[in-house]
Amino acid sequence: MIEESKKEEIREEARRILHNFAQKLEKVKLKEKRANKGAAGYRDEGEGLRTDEDFKKIMFENAPEKDEDCIIAEKKKW
Numbered sequence: 001m002i003e004e005s006k007k008e009e010i011r012e013e014a015r016r017i018l019h020n021f022a023q024k025l026e027k028v029k030l031k032e033k034r035a036n037k038g039a040a041g042y043r044d045e046g047e048g049l050r051t052d053e054d055f056k057k058i059m060f061e062n063a064p065e066k067d068e069d070c071i072i073a074e075k076k077k078w
Contacts, residue, residue, distance in 0.1 A: 002010075065072040 060066055060071065063071040063073075
């Protein structure tokens with residue numbers, strides 16, 4: 001068992017440590033974070049580039065799952 005006087009010493013030391021730490025933190029300057037609007041992983045849909053129709057036909061023939069003009073795929077299924 002720890003004596004009451006020793007416990008009080010430990011408490012005071014802990015307070016000093018936290019106080020010193022808080023003073024050091026006040027001096028820290030952080031750069032302002034800027035939100036990246038494109039970071040969500042979405043993009044604006046558009047017409048896109050025209051591709052070779054034969055390439056598109058071959059891709060859709062090889063796709064295991066498709067829905068009209070879209071290939072259905074899962075991420076990280078390897």
